[in-house]
Amino acid sequence: MDVERRDIEIFLVLAGELHFGRTAELLRVSQARVSQTIRTLERRIGARLFDRTSRRVALTAIGQRLRDEVAPAHRQIQEAFERARAAGRERNTVLRLGFAAPAVADLIADRLETVRAQGFHVQVKEAAFDDPLRSLRDGDVDALVTLLPEPGVVVHTEPLVLAVAAKHPFARKESVSLEDLTRDTVLRAVWPPQLPWTTPAGRPIELGRAPGTIQELFLAVEAGEGISPLAEHATRYFARPNLAFVPFSDAPPVEWSLVWREETAAVRALSSTR
Template identity: 45%
Template sequence: MGLTNQASTRLERHELEAFLAVAEELHFRHATERLGLAQGRISHIIKTLELRFGVVLFERTSRRVTLTPAGQRLYDGLAPAHRQIQEAITQAVTVGKGITGTLRVGFSAQWASDIVLKTAKVFRRTYPDCAVELQEVQLGDTFGPLRSGVVDLQLTEFPVDEPDLVAGPVIFSEPRALLVPAGHPFARRVSVCVEDLARAPLIVMAGESPQYWLDNIYPRVTPEGRPIAHAAAAVYWAEVLSMVASGLGVSPASLRAAEYHSRPGIVFVPFSDAPPLEYGLMWRRDGYTARVRAFVETLCGIASTAAPPHGRRAGQRGDGRTETSQT
């Protein structure tokens, strides 16, 4: 039999997908499961195609399925075109949702940048028309880059209580530590407590961050009401390390900072009673674009595959509720 007219060579979408599934799986049951069709449906579609085209597309035995020369030629011609069509559809949907252009993502610490970098790599593969730019945000001006539009999204220490900003999901939390000079009495301890902050001058970060945010990291009084002296202020984290090593004071930090910033002259001593530092996503209330939403969803998906630190799941808000919208 030969191909007699143009109508007889028309290929419907379900026929195309069925043929490609069998050609790639070389197994009728596996192809049926892949497409979620009723049993026997794939065989019926392939038989219909072979009758219409007048050629045998697959050789079937009790042990295996193989493409005939005609089937192989058909597959070689259809598969690349089908991939191009699927890619074009994906790109069209991406453009339609606004996931193009440039997304600027900020982070406040290197351990926060680790998951941001991993997310950016996955995000670029999923949304190739959207570039991702990363930038470190200084602790002295936590919300400034977000408000000015320098970044569109940020992973940083919580809390966030600003009318123009949205506190999104908490991604992870880290135990707190006290950064002390190597010769300080605290350096010989297994741990310190929050009340100990009244016994040593505190080195803090200077800048424009709101007082409630600074107080969460650099408190002014202990839980029992004892004053905590703020002896010096630094603009950059590297200055804090140098000031502590020089014996000018001590400074609170994430315990995880020891993995990134250990150096001679300083010791990281864990707190025994301080709550963990929470790191979460935030964005402008008027800036929850399709790009931001897509990056948030991608990052939360990546974070959820890791063991949740301190019982906090990725995707929860700082108040324990699951993040579902921008408000």
């Protein structure tokens, strides 16, 4: 037997109030609606649920048993819906934001403060260096700021620099060009952002191993294993005595993009903030 949720609510409230007028007032429906609903339920069940006289309303034995069996299940359904609504509210007001480079959180601090001022709570998380998108795929973050060639909203741009060992010949240059990338092994290349790994002139770039962390990358560069194009903020956040950062003379700016799996209210707030 199909029973509407509203019909169940009307029955349970009437079973508690034992008054058609108060039931109608509490549920903000007409008294006629309450009477019609009870008559329909009794017709479908094939038995009276309430004894009604001009002076009183009382549950029948069948009505009492129905109330006792339905009320706990109805309460569980209501609590389940409330938990779902609470989760939905939290999901739309909390933003778990991953960063492929944690320092970028500082670089877009004004943008994050603007989002927080709108009532959203931003939780900053560090994404894995070797696979930044993993945290997004696994659902550990709601959105990610990354350099990877993913469609998204650009939230920060900065110049490209080349990390080299302090004793490397490039360390004595005022600037390097993208064509210089063919003159050594390139580690963890930020540029070019996608295949093929070639310079603007079409010359192939030799890629070296992929270090698992940023510190491993720097150690490899310092040891002379290769060179590494990086975003310019590395010169301020990762200054090291055995490392040099050389600006590019012809590289396009590095673009940090915000990407996400599902557009929540918090994601929309961050992506639209300037």
